[in-house]
Amino acid sequence: MTCADCQKSLGALIDGELPAGEAARVEEHLANCPECAAARQRLLDTSARLKGELVRYKAPDVLKARIRATLTEPAHEDKPRPIALHPTRSARRWVRPLAAAGVIAIVSSGLTFVAMRDRAPANAVQNEVLASHIRSLIPGHLTDVASNDQHNVKPWFNGRVNLSPDVPRLDSVGFPLVGGRVDYIDGHNVATIVYTRRQHVINVFVWPATDLSNSAPEISGANGYNIIHVRRRGEEIWVVSDLNLAELRTFSALVIPRD
Amino acid sequence: MAEDTVERFERQVLPYLDDAYTLARYLLHDEHDAQDAVQDAALRAFRHFGSFRQGDGRAWLLTIVRNSCYDWHKSHRMDRATVSLGDDAEAVADPRYIADPAVQSSDRERVRAAVDALPAELREIIVLRELNDLSYREIAAVVGVPIGTVMSRLSRGRERLAAALGDDSRRAG
Numbered sequence: 001m002t003c004a005d006c007q008k009s010l011g012a013l014i015d016g017e018l019p020a021g022e023a024a025r026v027e028e029h030l031a032n033c034p035e036c037a038a039a040r041q042r043l044l045d046t047s048a049r050l051k052g053e054l055v056r057y058k059a060p061d062v063l064k065a066r067i068r069a070t071l072t073e074p075a076h077e078d079k080p081r082p083i084a085l086h087p088t089r090s091a092r093r094w095v096r097p098l099a100a101a102g103v104i105a106i107v108s109s110g111l112t113f114v115a116m117r118d119r120a121p122a123n124a125v126q127n128e129v130l131a132s133h134i135r136s137l138i139p140g141h142l143t144d145v146a147s148n149d150q151h152n153v154k155p156w157f158n159g160r161v162n163l164s165p166d167v168p169r170l171d172s173v174g175f176p177l178v179g180g181r182v183d184y185i186d187g188h189n190v191a192t193i194v195y196t197r198r199q200h201v202i203n204v205f206v207w208p209a210t211d212l213s214n215s216a217p218e219i220s221g222a223n224g225y226n227i228i229h230v231r232r233r234g235e236e237i238w239v240v241s242d243l244n245l246a247e248l249r250t251f252s253a254l255v256i257p258r259d
Numbered sequence: 260m261a262e263d264t265v266e267r268f269e270r271q272v273l274p275y276l277d278d279a280y281t282l283a284r285y286l287l288h289d290e291h292d293a294q295d296a297v298q299d300a301a302l303r304a305f306r307h308f309g310s311f312r313q314g315d316g317r318a319w320l321l322t323i324v325r326n327s328c329y330d331w332h333k334s335h336r337m338d339r340a341t342v343s344l345g346d347d348a349e350a351v352a353d354p355r356y357i358a359d360p361a362v363q364s365s366d367r368e369r370v371r372a373a374v375d376a377l378p379a380e381l382r383e384i385i386v387l388r389e390l391n392d393l394s395y396r397e398i399a400a401v402v403g404v405p406i407g408t409v410m411s412r413l414s415r416g417r418e419r420l421a422a423a424l425g426d427d428s429r430r431a432g
Binding site: 045057059198 | 280301305367417
């Protein structure tokens with residue numbers, strides 16, 4: 001075997017793609033040819049470096065949720081909608097088993113995350129907020145009232161939660177309102193107002209504070225989500241999203257009431 | 260559409276969304292473009308799921324993702340440097356991704372920059388092999404070229420990367 005033949009087969013050899021007989025002939029040549037052996041080593045190093053250093057991405061939860069949502073929509077839709085806010089009646093039949101599977105997958109990963117943390121009880125609230133955010137990404141769970149009009153969303157909370165949350169309209173600055181829902185966090189019914197930024201879902205959780213002093217914004221991150229918490233005007237306000245922190249801060253400056 | 264179709268799709272195809280998203284991120288660079296392309300691909304896959312019999316759901320999904328990425332590129336990025344998809348064209352790499360040594364603070368970034376600087380038809384094969392761990396036969400099916408072409412592109416891609424990542428050497432070219 002010539003060196004040229006050998007080097008042509010090196011890639012297939014290190015990838016385990018060479019038939020056994022041919023591999024044996026290449027190995028035999030390599031045993032006697034330091035130059036080809038060095039070439040093989042270089043190839044192995046390059047391959048190992050690529051495997052070791054290149055990022056394998058995880059599909060974001062929002063993307064998975066969007067895809068699962070589109071599956072449940074009838075085929076007559078021409079284009080995928082960004083987020084399925086309210087599945088049609090016929091689609092609803094499929095949502096439940098899918099959502100159940102999603103809950104198990106997503107919540108169990110959430111639980112692993114919860115189990116891995118051992119911080120003060122203050123973080124228990126953060127974990128509940130984060131779990132609510134993750135759960136909201138499951139198709140059909142994002143909103144109880146879907147509307148881009150704050151005049152529909154704000155009154156919807158009357159009688160459902162213990163306060164009347166601010167629902168600013170921010171679509172002119174790139175944060176369209178999607179709707180609202182009620183969650184249960186820290187022993188309260190909580191008003192959750194839902195916005196989006198591109199494909200990112202932003203949940204704003206608001207409930208009456210027991211501590212009436214204002215707090216400075218606390219920023220934390222967990223599991224790829226950014227979380228901003230502030231206590232203002234007697235309200236606990238949590239903002240959660242997988243949006244980048246810079247844009248999320250811009251957003252929270254717009255939704256969090258000033259003193 | 261029967262319920263078991265959705266369930267079967269969830270079981271046979273959706274587990275590979277991470278692979279799909281990884282490929283899309285390397286082909287399109289932008290995370291939002293990649294998400295849109297993967298969503299589009301998943302929807303296409305679901306619509307054509309009837310024609311998928313048995314076999315490798317991953318390679319099947321990646322084939323569709325690759326097509327979605329290039330369609331996405333064509334329809335949304337005409338204004339940018341175009342990526343040649345010719346069979347053996349030595350396409351010019353997008354200049355935005357050519358490595359700038361000054362900003363390569365980590366080894367990881369150097370490797371990433373070198374891969375991003377590859378022409379698309381070499382980069383996709385590197386990703387399918389080194390990150391998605393596809394066999395040559397699967398890569399050939401995904402890309403739609405003979406196995407011999409897969410081998411020669413993989414070899415050229417690795418040579419270029421070895422040269423780019425070697426200690427300032429300019430050996431292979």
